[in-house]
Structure formats: C-alpha cells, structure tokens
Amino acid sequence: MQHPLGRFLARRWALLFLALELAVFSIAGRGFLSLNGIQIVLFYGTSLLLLATAETFVIVTGGIDLSVGYLMGFATIVSAKLCAALFRAGLSPALSILLATVGTLGIGLVPGLLSGLLVGRLKVPAFLATFSTGGIVYGISALLIGGVAAKEVPLLANAIGNSYLLYWAPGRGLSLFSRPEVARGVHVLEFVPSMVVLTAVFVGIGAWLLRRTRFGRHAYAIGGNLDAATRAGINPGRHLAAVYMISALFASLSGVIYMLEYVTGKADAGVSFLLDAIVAVVIGGASLYGGIGTVGGTVLGALILAVLETGLRMAGVQTFDKFIAVGLILILAVLIDRFFPELIHKED
Amino acid sequence: MGYLLEVRNIVKRFGGLTAVKDVSLGVNAGEVVGLLGDNGAGKSTLIKVISGVYPAEEGRILFQGREVQINSPLAALAMGIETIYQDLALAENLNTPANIFLGRERLKRWLGLLPVLDNEYMQSESRKVLAKLDIEIPSLRNRIRALSGGQRQAVAICRSIYWEARFIIMDEPTAALGVAEQRKVLDTVRLLKSHGIGIIVISHQMHDVFAVADRLVIMRRGEKVAERLTRETNPDEVVGLIVGAETVV
Numbered sequence: 170m171q172h173p174l175g176r177f178l179a180r181r182w183a184l185l186f187l188a189l190e191l192a193v194f195s196i197a198g199r200g201f202l203s204l205n206g207i208q209i210v211l212f213y214g215t216s217l218l219l220l221a222t223a224e225t226f227v228i229v230t231g232g233i234d235l236s237v238g239y240l241m242g243f244a245t246i247v248s249a250k251l252c253a254a255l256f257r258a259g260l261s262p263a264l265s266i267l268l269a270t271v272g273t274l275g276i277g278l279v280p281g282l283l284s285g286l287l288v289g290r291l292k293v294p295a296f297l298a299t300f301s302t303g304g305i306v307y308g309i310s311a312l313l314i315g316g317v318a319a320k321e322v323p324l325l326a327n328a329i330g331n332s333y334l335l336y337w338a339p340g341r342g343l344s345l346f347s348r349p350e351v352a353r354g355v356h357v358l359e360f361v362p363s364m365v366v367l368t369a370v371f372v373g374i375g376a377w378l379l380r381r382t383r384f385g386r387h388a389y390a391i392g393g394n395l396d397a398a399t400r401a402g403i404n405p406g407r408h409l410a411a412v413y414m415i416s417a418l419f420a421s422l423s424g425v426i427y428m429l430e431y432v433t434g435k436a437d438a439g440v441s442f443l444l445d446a447i448v449a450v451v452i453g454g455a456s457l458y459g460g461i462g463t464v465g466g467t468v469l470g471a472l473i474l475a476v477l478e479t480g481l482r483m484a485g486v487q488t489f490d491k492f493i494a495v496g497l498i499l500i501l502a503v504l505i506d507r508f509f510p511e512l513i514h515k516e517d
Numbered sequence: 518m519g520y521l522l523e524v525r526n527i528v529k530r531f532g533g534l535t536a537v538k539d540v541s542l543g544v545n546a547g548e549v550v551g552l553l554g555d556n557g558a559g560k561s562t563l564i565k566v567i568s569g570v571y572p573a574e575e576g577r578i579l580f581q582g583r584e585v586q587i588n589s590p591l592a593a594l595a596m597g598i599e600t601i602y603q604d605l606a607l608a609e610n611l612n613t614p615a616n617i618f619l620g621r622e623r624l625k626r627w628l629g630l631l632p633v634l635d636n637e638y639m640q641s642e643s644r645k646v647l648a649k650l651d652i653e654i655p656s657l658r659n660r661i662r663a664l665s666g667g668q669r670q671a672v673a674i675c676r677s678i679y680w681e682a683r684f685i686i687m688d689e690p691t692a693a694l695g696v697a698e699q700r701k702v703l704d705t706v707r708l709l710k711s712h713g714i715g716i717i718v719i720s721h722q723m724h725d726v727f728a729v730a731d732r733l734v735i736m737r738r739g740e741k742v743a744e745r746l747t748r749e750t751n752p753d754e755v756v757g758l759i760v761g762a763e764t765v766v
Contacts, residue, residue, distance in 0.1 A: 383634060
C-alpha cells in the first residue's frame with residue numbers, strides 16, 4: 170500500500186488501542202496528558218523503540234534476536250569505559266564522548282556478525298544463535314564491569330543525555346539545545362528530549378532501509394520464502410549477516426543513549442526490554458513466521474507499551490501489573506494475526 | 518531445423534540408484550512436449566538436470582544448437598531456461614511486481630542520491646506483461662498469499678516471460694487448480710507457444726497434456742520408453758505405456 174496513513178488504518182485496532190490508553194490514563198493519572206507526561210513517555214520509550222526496531226529487522230527475515238537486551242547492556246558498559254578512558258587520556262569531553270560512541274557502535278557489530286554467521290551460514294536456529302551470543306556478551310559485560318560501576322565519565326555526557334531540543338524561558342525566548350541561564354525559581358519550558366530526536370532519526374533511517382531499498386525488499390523475501398529468494402539470486406548467508414549486524418547496531422545505540430542519560434554502565438540495563446521489544450513488533454502487525462512487519466508498525470507498538478508503562482506508573486499501579494497487561498496484549502495481537510490475517514496481511 | 522533444447526544420453530545416479538538412464542529428447546521452438554511417467558519414473562530428476570539443480574553424470578545438453586554446461590539454477594536462468602516448480606518459488610508475503618522483479622529490482626535515485634526501489638516502474642511493467650499474457654490479477658498490491666492458485670501460476674509465468682525466457686519447464690502446472698483456472702493456465706501455455714517459446718510440461722493430468730502438448734515423451738523406471746505425436750496416440754495407449762502394460766518402443 171502506498172499511503173502510510175492507509176497502512177496505519179489497516180492496523181487501526183492498534184491505533185484505537187493507543188487512543189483508548191491515552192484517554193484512560195489522562196483521566197486516571199494526574200499530569201499524564203501534559204507536556205511533561207508525554208515527554209516522559211518518549212524519554213522512557215527510546216530504549217524500547219531502538220530495541221524494537223532492531224528486532225523488526227530480524228523478525229522480518231523470519232528469525233528472532235534474543236540478544237538485543239544483553240547487547241544494550243554491553244554497550245552501556247563499553248561506552249562508559251571507553252569514554253572515561255579517553256577522557257583520562259586527556260581528550261576533551263566532547264571528543265571522548267564522540268569517539269566512545271563510534272567505538273561502541275563498531276564493537277557492537279561483532280556479536281551481530283557472530284549471530285548472523287551462525288544463522289545465515291551455519292543454519293543455526295535464530296533463537297539459539299542469538300541467545301548464545303547474548304550469553305557471551307552478558308558474561309563479557311560482567312567481566313568488564315567487575316562489580317564496580319564505570320566511573321569518571323565526563324559530566325558533559327549527563328548534560329547531553331538529559332538535554333532538550335528546545336528551551337523556552339520567560340523573557341529569554343527560545344534556545345536550541347542549551348539550557349538558558351536563569352535565576353533560581355524561574356521555570357524553563359523544555360521541548361523534546363535530544364535523545365528522542367536522535368532515536369527518531371535512527372528509527373527513521375531503519376524504516377527507510379526496510380521499506381524503500383533493495384536491501385529491505387530482499388530481507389522480506391528471505392523471511393517469506395527462503396527458496397524463492399535463493400532462486401532469485403539473493404545470497405541469504407550474506408544478507409542475514411548484515412541484518413543481524415543492523416540489529417546489533419540499533420541495540421548498541423540504545424546502550425550508548427542509556428549511558429548518556431544515566432552516566433553509568435549496567436550489564437542488565439536492557440534485559441527487561443527484551444520481551445517488550447518483541448511484543449512491540451508483534452503488536453505492530455509483524456508476523457513471527459517472518460516476511461511481514463514494518464518499522465512504522467513497530468513504532469506504534471512501542472508507543473502502546475511505553476504509554477502503558479508510564480501511564481500505569483503515574484497512576485500508581487504496581488509495575489508487575491504491566492507484565493500481565495503486556496501478556497494479554499500479545500495474546501490479542503496474535504489472535505488477530507491468526508484469525509483475521511486479511512485485516513493486516515492482504516496488502517504490503 | 519535443429520532443436521531449441523536437446524539433451525543427449527543423460528545419466529543421473531543417486532548412489533546405487535540410477536534415476537535417469539540414457540535419456541535423450543529434444544524440444545523445438547514453439548513446441549510443447551509433455552513429459553509423462555509414474556511417480557519415480559525419473560521425470561523430475563531429468564528436468565532438474567536441465568534446470569541446473571543436479572549435475573548429470575553423463576550426457577550432453579545443447580541449447581540453440583550449442584553445447585552448454587548448466588551447473589547451477591542461476592546458469593540456467595541466465596541462458597533463458599526457466600523452471601516453474603510446483604511450489605512456484607514465489608515469496609507469498611510480497612506482491613506481484615515485487616515477485617516478478619525479485620533479485621532484479623529496478624532502482625531509482627532518491628533525492629538524486631541514494632538508490633531506492635522504483636515501485637511505480639515495476640508496477641507498470643508488471644501490468645504490461647500481465648496484459649501481454651491476458652492475465653487478470655485483482656490488485657497488483659495484493660500479496661501473493663491473497664491470490665488463487667491459478668493467479669499464482671500466472672505470476673510465476675509472467676516472471677519468466679518478463680525476463681525473456683526462451684524455454685520454460687512447467688512441473689504440474691495444473692495440479693491443485695479449479696477447472697476454470699486449469700483452462701486459463703492451458704490457454705497461457707498455448708499463448709507462450711505462439712510466442713515461439715519451447716515448453717516441457719510435466720503432468721499427471723492426461724487430459725491437460727493431450728490438450729496442449731504436440732509431442733509426448735513417456736518415461737518408466739528412469740528410461741524413456743516411448744515418444745508419440747499427440748495426434749497419433751490416445752490416452753489409453755499412453756496409460757499403457759506409463760504403467761508398462763504394453764512393451765512398445
């Protein structure tokens with residue numbers, strides 16, 4: 170289907186669900202429907218969004234990536250350690266953060282390549298390959314951290330991680346990225362966390378890659394019919410290696426962002442997001458059998474979960490109730506996929 | 518006039534089993550040859566040798582009068598020898614144009630820079646080739662999964678034709694189709710024939726084979742046991758040859 174709007178409407182049950190959620194939490198949770206409330210949803214949603222986008226690439230090819238959470242944790246530690254080391258070596262805070270980010274994304278590609286080769290070349294089932302890779306990465310993370318949190322990350326990291334795109338202070342007008350200096354007690358309005366902007370850019374690139382390019386088309390073909398893809402001259406081994414590396418890249422990026430936001434590295438930083446990431450992809454209309462799914466749908470799925478999480482928390486509901494809700498949503502989504510596939514699967 | 522495609526003395530063994538024993542056959546341009554035989558007669562193995570899936574132990578393949586080596590399915594495709602398998606080899610999650618152009622997508626520059634899929638071009642070209650073969654698909658944007666068996670068959674044929682197949686091998690093209698769709702597929706086969714394409718049809722449906730084939734080649738236990746012009750034989754004789762009730766060579 171050509172109109173993104175049309176494709177969204179084809180999955181309108183998910184959109185309606187999101188609207189319903191927003192309505193319920195606006196009534197139940199004080200301060201939910203406000204500039205702050207929405208920004209909190211987005212801020213907490215960045216990790217989930219990036220991991221779910223990573224997962225979308227793999228699920229489209231008919232696999233599943235169980236390593237994204239561990240990879241995110243690994244990236245928080247690697248980036249924190251790198252950043253601190255570069256800073257100690259005398260580099261400026263900005264340069265050490267930049268180099269640490271690039272370095273972490275590069276290092277993160279290695280486990281992605283490992284999973285990709287196992288799945289693509291050696292035909293290891295995806296859940297086994299990625300779970301093993303995830304385990305190795307988790308172990309390395311624990312070794313690296315050695316029980317002590319990464320220290321001496323330059324303060325600039327914290328400032329970047331918690332900055333906003335736009336600020337508005339009375340009498341000072343708008344300013345971009347830098348918080349205006351104001352007297353104590355003066356309220357500064359903040360618009361759109363910078364990390365949300367960064368996330369949106371990368372998720373946008375992911376959506377473009379999957380939807381508009383030959384690379385994306387071949388990923389769908391591999392997920393739909395491996396034999397057909399092979400007979401059409403596609404090299405599934407090489408393609409799958411690239412897909413798992415892209416997944417790893419998104420997971421690592423979410424780790425770097427986490428490090429900037431919380432200025433620390435934690436091996437299990439991403440573990441709790443794994444189930445949510447998979448559920449977000451499925452709610453977004455992807456099929457766990459492969460070949461079907463879009464980043465647009467995944468964004469919708471991730472928003473539903475982020476609103477649920479934040480909304481329940483702001484309404485004062487215990488967070489374990491969220492898991493029950495997530496489980497129920499997953500069952501609903503899978504049932505719709507199973508019994509009314511024409512609702513979401515007729516056109517691509 | 519020489520054959521468009523000719524195989525001479527093909528032998529294919531799997532361990533101790535000889536699946537194809539010294540089989541020769543030729544197909545002219547614009548001719549439909551029906552390949553018949555019971556299960557295990559060696560038909561599928563023979564066509565897999567021609568389409569590059571299995572290498573033959575012995576024998577030669579000549580295409581357009583020249584001896585060729587077909588070492589892989591891609592080598593066969595590059596020569597213009599297309600095989601339409603029973604399972605169709607379509608990606609059911611993609612739509613018709615995506616399948617016709619799979620692996621050979623047309624690209625354009627996005628913002629003058631990055632290569633992206635040119636979906637409009639692929640859609641209009643698909644429409645053209647469907648019209649050429651007189652095939653109707655309700656919506657080109659529907660996934661293949663939403664199409665009927667006959668429509669899928671048609672898409673697979675269009676894919677071959679668009680990429681200028683000179684020779685098409687069809688494995689059970691009418692199996693699992695409704696009556697109207699079987700007729701439509703047979704019409705398409707006749708149309709392909711009129712375009713000068715050489716065709717081998719494998720089928721268990723005696724009626725279909727008699728409806729389209731000019732010549733029949735019958736195999737039994739890996740050997741070619743008979744060759745008949747369709748107009749000079751009848752289903753009874755052919756069934757006899759398939760099951761080996763008569764020993765006519």
